[in-house]
Amino acid sequence: MERQLPAGRPPRLVSSLGLGQRCSEVTLDQERGLLAWRHPRRGGVYYVKKARNHRWWCRDVTFWCVDENLCNQWTQALKELLEMQKCRPKRLLVYINPYGGKRQGKRIYEQKVAPLFSLASISTDVVITEHANHAKDNLFEVNINKYDGVVCVGGDGMFSEVMHGLIGRMQKDSGIDQNNPKAPLVQCNIRIGIIPAGSTDCVCYSTVGISDPVTSALHIIVGDSQPLDVSSVHHNNTFLKYSVSLLGYGFYGDILKDSEKKRWMGPMRYDYSGFKTFLSHHYYEGTISFQPAKHTLGSPRDKDSCRTGCYICKESEQQLAEQQKKCGLKNEEDEEEWKVIKGKFLAINAVNMSCACPRSPKGLSPAAHLADGSADLILVRKCSRFDFLRHLVRNTNQNDQFDFSFVDVYRVKSFQFTSKLSEDNGSNVADIGKKRFGQFCRDHPACCCNIADSTWNCDGETLDSSAIEVRVHCQLMKLFARGIEENCKDEAAYSHSSIEHLL
Numbered sequence: 001m002e003r004q005l006p007a008g009r010p011p012r013l014v015s016s017l018g019l020g021q022r023c024s025e026v027t028l029d030q031e032r033g034l035l036a037w038r039h040p041r042r043g044g045v046y047y048v049k050k051a052r053n054h055r056w057w058c059r060d061v062t063f064w065c066v067d068e069n070l071c072n073q074w075t076q077a078l079k080e081l082l083e084m085q086k087c088r089p090k091r092l093l094v095y096i097n098p099y100g101g102k103r104q105g106k107r108i109y110e111q112k113v114a115p116l117f118s119l120a121s122i123s124t125d126v127v128i129t130e131h132a133n134h135a136k137d138n139l140f141e142v143n144i145n146k147y148d149g150v151v152c153v154g155g156d157g158m159f160s161e162v163m164h165g166l167i168g169r170m171q172k173d174s175g176i177d178q179n180n181p182k183a184p185l186v187q188c189n190i191r192i193g194i195i196p197a198g199s200t201d202c203v204c205y206s207t208v209g210i211s212d213p214v215t216s217a218l219h220i221i222v223g224d225s226q227p228l229d230v231s232s233v234h235h236n237n238t239f240l241k242y243s244v245s246l247l248g249y250g251f252y253g254d255i256l257k258d259s260e261k262k263r264w265m266g267p268m269r270y271d272y273s274g275f276k277t278f279l280s281h282h283y284y285e286g287t288i289s290f291q292p293a294k295h296t297l298g299s300p301r302d303k304d305s306c307r308t309g310c311y312i313c314k315e316s317e318q319q320l321a322e323q324q325k326k327c328g329l330k331n332e333e334d335e336e337e338w339k340v341i342k343g344k345f346l347a348i349n350a351v352n353m354s355c356a357c358p359r360s361p362k363g364l365s366p367a368a369h370l371a372d373g374s375a376d377l378i379l380v381r382k383c384s385r386f387d388f389l390r391h392l393v394r395n396t397n398q399n400d401q402f403d404f405s406f407v408d409v410y411r412v413k414s415f416q417f418t419s420k421l422s423e424d425n426g427s428n429v430a431d432i433g434k435k436r437f438g439q440f441c442r443d444h445p446a447c448c449c450n451i452a453d454s455t456w457n458c459d460g461e462t463l464d465s466s467a468i469e470v471r472v473h474c475q476l477m478k479l480f481a482r483g484i485e486e487n488c489k490d491e492a493a494y495s496h497s498s499i500e501h502l503l
């Protein structure tokens with residue numbers, strides 16, 4: 001695309017919007033931009049073009065000008081403008097999992113992402129991981145202050161590794177004991193960027209609205225920032241893991257456990273194991289206790305979902321700031337009520353975010369918030385296969401997945417779970433097994449119940465204990481993202497306001 005530069009001096013750089021007014025074709029956003037002039041009298045800018053479904057493209061526009069001096073002034077003006085954008089990263093540490101998803105991580109980074117980082121003058125140190133936990137361990141050793149952010153190329157598992165490395169490092173440097181479930185964790189201010197190259201890419205999809213490497217790279221370049229809630233998971237005063245997306249027991253735990261043996265199938269393993277697990281129709285007995293999240297304004301049954309600039313998350317941010325000011329005062333949450341539910345469950349899902357992904361475009365809990373300091377606890381009680389299927393299908397379409405008598409959903413700030421089996425522990429497990437197996441088989445000829453515990457699926461990784469204690473930490477970390485933007489419904493608006501952000 002070619003355009004003529006507007007005549008006259010470029011405006012002073014006090015307001016980038018002034019520049020936009022003079023050149024009606026380009027609206028410069030105060031926060032954004034990169035520039036590459038290619039000829040003394042021809043200059044070009046790269047910019048973000050927003051397309052449908054939250055996809056961003058990188059496009060360029062070339063300007064020409066008869067006066068070389070004027071062209072230089074514009075060049076200088078734009079360069080200075082870009083220098084002023086302090087939220088943009090200049091130096092990034094990149095971890096690539098070459099084996100995630102369809103094993104395309106390295107190619108995706110080299111072909112789609114690295115050229116954009118280079119256009120935006122971002123320098124990178126790239127580590128191609130050689131084994132699981134490579135990125136996590138490395139983050140405890142590197143000089144992290146050198147970087148403005150960490151990028152992971154891979155799926156939710158790879159993101160989880162990087163998150164554990166960064167949060168763990170932060171706590172270690174601040175002398176916080178992660179094994180103490182009540183320890184006030186230190187916020188991690190170094191942002192993480194996710195270039196999706198995994199099997200589910202739920203964290204990327206739920207925070208950007210699409211799983212697309214170019215879109216994510218552009219969100220990193222323009223320096224977006226999205227705070228994120230993180231849950232800590234403990235067993236007997238021992239730290240197990242952090243979770244940002246799904247903590248699932250029963251259905252999603254069983255899918256994960258089965259699918260780990262089928263990693264060679266790639267992303268298809270979840271369809272195979274999903275179908276198998278659905279047919280097995282196992283339910284699990286246990287007790288779940290939780291503290292309702294009274295501090296947040298929303299409810300899991302809200303019709304509106306968390307969007308860019310969400311006021312519910314902003315409110316939680318303010319509350320957090322006030323709480324941090326009062327630090328040292330006694331934590332009131334221990335005195336708040338606990339609700340206890342005993343039952344037989346097909347699935348127990350605790351989600352810190354909607355968990356939207358290509359398989360479930362609105363997610364397991366469409367109204368969950370990214371940064372409100374709460375998780376949605378979804379309890380799917382024992383029901384028929386047909387009813388469970390109806391519930392599952394609603395996770396993939398527009399209908400309400402909570403509108404069933406056997407599904408309950410609560411917004412919580414902490415919860416605990418113990419399975420019937422671990423409650424019974426202390427007496428001989430083999431005896432319990434025999435006793436319960438006999439009882440189950442008489443009760444249920446189809447034998448859908450399971451004498452063994454299920455496994456917790458924690459953001460795509462299995463946990464070793466079924467008895468866990470979970471606490472949501474409001475906005476513990478930040479991503480290079482901005483949450484999901486409201487979709488522009490007006491067709492014309494797509495073409496008009498398209499030149500929005502300069503690279």
Ligand SMILES: Nc1ncnc2c1ncn2[C@@H]1O[C@H](COP(=O)(O)OP(=O)(O)OP(=O)(O)O)[C@@H](O)[C@H]1O
Binds near residue numbers: 097128
């Ligand atoms: N070089 C490596 N070799 C083997 N495993 C690795 C390597 N690098 C990272 N990993 C591990 O691979 C696991 C899975 O990776 P990743 O999340 O990228 O892909 P995925 O499981 O296919 O996608 P998703 O998590 O979205 O379902 C991660 O938990 C990570 O610890």
Ligand SMILES: CCCCCCCCCCCCC/C=C/[C@@H](O)[C@H](CO)NC(=O)CCCCC
Binds near residue numbers: 201
């Ligand atoms: C009868 C067929 C069953 C149909 C089920 C349809 C509903 C799909 C909902 C998908 C929800 C994904 C939640 C995200 C979980 C991630 O933290 C985790 C790591 O990537 N992925 C999985 O555990 C992978 C989970 C994959 C589940 C299929």
Ligand SMILES: [Ca+2]
Binds near residue numbers: 229351352369372375
């Ligand atoms: Ca939340």
